[in-house]
Structure formats: structure tokens, C-alpha cells
Amino acid sequence: MDIETLHHISLRVGDLARSMRFYAEVIGLEQIERPPFSFPGAWFRLGNRELHLIGDAQANPGRPRTVDAGDTHFAIRVTSFTAAIERLRRLGYRDDVARDDPHCMLLRPNSIVGYPQAYILDPDGHLIEINAARVDG
Secondary structure (H helix, E strand, O other), X not given: OOOOXXXXXXXXXXXXXXXHHHHHHHOOOEEEOOOOOOOOEEEEEEOOEEEEEEEOOOOOOOOOOOOOOXXXXXXXXXXXXXXXXXXXXXXXXXXXXXXXXXXXXXXXXXXXXXXXXXXXXXOOOOEEEEEOOOOOO
16 A cells, blocks of 8 residues: 555544534634535544544443543644643643543643643543644743
8 A cells, every 4th residue: 555645534423513613613623515425524624634523422422531641542733832722721721630621631841752742632532632843932
């Protein structure tokens, strides 16, 4: 296989409208056109890739909802780590709450990987890593 690139990430979500609000308002993604499939969903632009949400009321019922950097996740790279963290803080995310708090933000500005990282959960418990090339500001 001669792989060109990753095209999209697809996530099953229990409440499509709630997840659409989260990815638009918290993460700041732009919704894009989606073909008229026979099942509910929404597509978003994720940099030069896509995020596909699949609406399923039975999705993720027993999924643990704790911020754990070692859990399955996808990562997004931002141009300004400081601006991203400030945005999340304005929206109520905090790094001084329990890891099962829906607004928990795990910060690793001096991560062993060599670039700053932050982790949050979406409303269905999918873990999202937010990183940047460096800490700015």
C-alpha cells in the first residue's frame, strides 16, 4: 500500500446536535457538506483533513469519561498553544479539577515528547490531544 495521507477521522456520537455544537464552538471546526446518507451525521473540516460524526443514540454508553493521556485519542496541532489554552479556559475548562469532570483539561506544557500538549474530552468521552510546535507567549 502506498499511503498518501490520513483522510478523515470518524466518531460515533450519542447526541449528534450536542457533538456538533462542541466541535464547532469549543474546537472551532467548520462544518462542511455531507452526502445524504441513510443515517444521521455531520462532517467538519479538520485542517486539511476531515472529522466525520456518526449519530447513534446507543453510542459509547459505557465509555469511561476520564482524561487519560494514555487512552485512545486523536491529536490536533494548533498554531498557538497559549491561544488554544486561553480559549478553553474562557469556555470553562480547567486543569485543577478531577479527571472525570467534563471540563477537565490535562496540561503538559513541557511534555517528554518535545512539544506542549493538552487533553480534553468531547461530550461522548472521546479524548482529544491539542498540541503545538512550541509553547508561545
